[in-house]
Amino acid sequence: MSIRVVLVDPKHPGNIGAVARAMKNMGLTQLHLVRPKAFPDAEATARASGADDVLDSARVHEEFEDAIADCGLVIGTSARQRHLTFDLVEPRECAHLVAEAAQVGNVALVFGSEKYGLLNVELARCHRLVTIPTAGDYASLNLAMAVQVITYEILLATRPGAPVPPPPDVPFATGREMELLYEHFERVLEEVEFRDRTGGGQLMARIRRLFNRARLDQNEMNILRGILTAVQARRRVAGSKSQRGDG
Amino acid sequence: MSIRVVLVDPKHPGNIGAVARAMKNMGLTQLHLVRPKAFPDAEATARASGADDVLDSARVHEEFEDAIADCGLVIGTSARQRHLTFDLVEPRECAHLVAEAAQVGNVALVFGSEKYGLLNVELARCHRLVTIPTAGDYASLNLAMAVQVITYEILLATRPGAPVPPPPDVPFATGREMELLYEHFERVLEEVEFRDRTGGGQLMARIRRLFNRARLDQNEMNILRGILTAVQARRRVAGSKSQRGDG
Numbered sequence: 160m161s162i163r164v165v166l167v168d169p170k171h172p173g174n175i176g177a178v179a180r181a182m183k184n185m186g187l188t189q190l191h192l193v194r195p196k197a198f199p200d201a202e203a204t205a206r207a208s209g210a211d212d213v214l215d216s217a218r219v220h221e222e223f224e225d226a227i228a229d230c231g232l233v234i235g236t237s238a239r240q241r242h243l244t245f246d247l248v249e250p251r252e253c254a255h256l257v258a259e260a261a262q263v264g265n266v267a268l269v270f271g272s273e274k275y276g277l278l279n280v281e282l283a284r285c286h287r288l289v290t291i292p293t294a295g296d297y298a299s300l301n302l303a304m305a306v307q308v309i310t311y312e313i314l315l316a317t318r319p320g321a322p323v324p325p326p327p328d329v330p331f332a333t334g335r336e337m338e339l340l341y342e343h344f345e346r347v348l349e350e351v352e353f354r355d356r357t358g359g360g361q362l363m364a365r366i367r368r369l370f371n372r373a374r375l376d377q378n379e380m381n382i383l384r385g386i387l388t389a390v391q392a393r394r395r396v397a398g399s400k401s402q403r404g405d406g
Numbered sequence: 407m408s409i410r411v412v413l414v415d416p417k418h419p420g421n422i423g424a425v426a427r428a429m430k431n432m433g434l435t436q437l438h439l440v441r442p443k444a445f446p447d448a449e450a451t452a453r454a455s456g457a458d459d460v461l462d463s464a465r466v467h468e469e470f471e472d473a474i475a476d477c478g479l480v481i482g483t484s485a486r487q488r489h490l491t492f493d494l495v496e497p498r499e500c501a502h503l504v505a506e507a508a509q510v511g512n513v514a515l516v517f518g519s520e521k522y523g524l525l526n527v528e529l530a531r532c533h534r535l536v537t538i539p540t541a542g543d544y545a546s547l548n549l550a551m552a553v554q555v556i557t558y559e560i561l562l563a564t565r566p567g568a569p570v571p572p573p574p575d576v577p578f579a580t581g582r583e584m585e586l587l588y589e590h591f592e593r594v595l596e597e598v599e600f601r602d603r604t605g606g607g608q609l610m611a612r613i614r615r616l617f618n619r620a621r622l623d624q625n626e627m628n629i630l631r632g633i634l635t636a637v638q639a640r641r642r643v644a645g646s647k648s649q650r651g652d653g
Contacts, residue, residue, distance in 0.1 A: 184545065251562075293431045315539065
C-alpha cells in the first residue's frame with residue numbers, strides 16, 4: 160500500500176514510537192519524519208513496542224516538500240477550529256479518498272508538531288484537511304492517537320471485503336508537479352504584471368488553495384502548464400511586436 | 407451520557423492518564439479503575455494533559471463486579487485471536503449498541519490489563535466483546551489507543567445529528583441483577599442435582615455466555631427468576647410429599 164505517514168517537526172521521540180506502533184497495527188509501514196527533534200531515540204524504540212521495523216525504515220527529511228514530492232494526494236490534519244477556509248473532511252470520508260487515490264499513486268497523511276500543528280506553508284501543500292470529531296470543549300488529541308484514529312479508518316476502507324472505489328482514470332498530479340505548476344503560475348503573473356489585490360499578499364496562497372481543492376490530475380496539470388506557456392509565448396511575441404511598433 | 411470506561415488491573419499510570427485524555431476528547435468523563443497498580447500518580451496526571459477532572463473523579467474498586475454492578479450493557483474488549491466462542495463485534499457496531507443502551511441505563515466499556523487483557527472471569531460478565539480490526543500479523547494496540555478508537559466511534563454514534571436508535575422498551579438487566587440470576591440458577595441446579603456434563607466444570611460459564619449474549623431485559627430476567635423460584639417451590643413440595651410418602 161502506497162500510503163505514508165508524515166510527521167512534521169515532531170518534538171517528542173516517544174510520540175514517534177507510538178505513531179510507528181499505531182501505524183503498524185493498521186498495516187502501514189512508511190513513516191517519514193521532517194526535522195524530528197530527536198531520532199533515532201531510545202524512547203521512540205521503547206514506545207514502538209515491536210514496530211521497530213517501521214522506525215528502522217523511517218525516512219528523515221529536512222524539507223517538508225521532499226516528504227510529499229511524489230504524492231498524488233496530500234492530506235493534512237488539523238483540530239477543527241482553525242482553517243475555516245478549508246474544506247474539512249472527517250476521518251471516514253478521508254479514508255475513502257485515500258483508498259481511491261492509493262490505487263494509482265502515493266498518498267501522504269501529514270501531521271504537524273505536537274504543540275502547533277501544521278503551519279500555513281505546509282497546509283498550502285495539502286489537498287484536503289482532515290479533522291477528528293471531538294466533544295465540544297476539549298479537542299486535544301495526542302499525536303499518536305490522531306494517527307491511530309485516522310489509520311483505523313483507512314484500514315476499514317482498504318481491507319479485503321471493503322467496497323473498492325473505482326480507480327481514477329488518470330493519476331493525480333504529484334506534490335512536486337504541483338509546485339512546478341505554482342512556480343510557473345507565479346512567473347506568469349509577474350510577467351503579465353498582474354497586481355495582487357488580496358491585501359496581505361495572499362494571492363498565491365489563494366491560488367494554491369483553489370487548485371489543491373480541485374485536486375488536478377496529470378492531464379489537467381499539463382493543460383494548465385500549456386496555457387501558462389502559451390501566455391508567456393504570446394506575451395513575448397506581443398512584446399517584440401510592440402517593440403518593433405515603438406521603434 | 408451514562409457511558410463509563412472501566413480499566414481492570416492497569417499497570418502503567420501513564421496509560422491511565424492517556425485514557426483519561428482520550429475519553430475526554432470524545433466527551434466521556436466516567437472512569438472506573440479496578441485494582442490500579444498506582445493511582446493517583448504524577449505520570450497519570452502528566453499524560454492526562456488537561457483531562458485532570460476525569461482523573462479526579464475516577465472511582466477505584468477492589469472488585470470488578472462493583473464497577474459494573476449498575477450497568478445494563480457491559481462491553482469487553484479483546485484482541486481478535488482469542489475467545490472464538492464469543493460473538494465479536496467491531497467498534498462501529500459496538501457504538502450503535504452503546505448508543506441504544508445508554509438511553510435507558512448505564513453502559514460499561516471494559517479494558518483488561520496491558521499485558522493479559524481481560525481474564526475469563528471478567529469476560530464471563532460481558533454481554534459483547536469488541537475487537538478493533540488490525541492488519542493481520544501485528545495486533546497490539548496500546549491500551550489508550552484502543553480506548554481512543556472505541557470512544558471515537560461512540561462519539562460518532564451519539565453526537566447531535568447521528569441517527570438515534572430507538573430506545574429499548576424495557577431497561578436491560580444490570581450487572582448486579584445478572585449475578586443474582588446466575589447465583590439463583592446455580593442454586594437450582596444444585597437442588598435438582600443436575601450433573602455437569604461439560605467436562606471441565608464449564609457449565610455455569612456456558613450458561614453465562616448464553617444469557618449474556620441474549621442480553622436480558624428486566625422483564626425477561628424477572629421471568630427467569632420466577633421460573634427458578636417455581637422450580638424450587640415445586641421441588642420442595644415434591645420433596646415434602648415424597649417425605650410424606652416415605653413416612
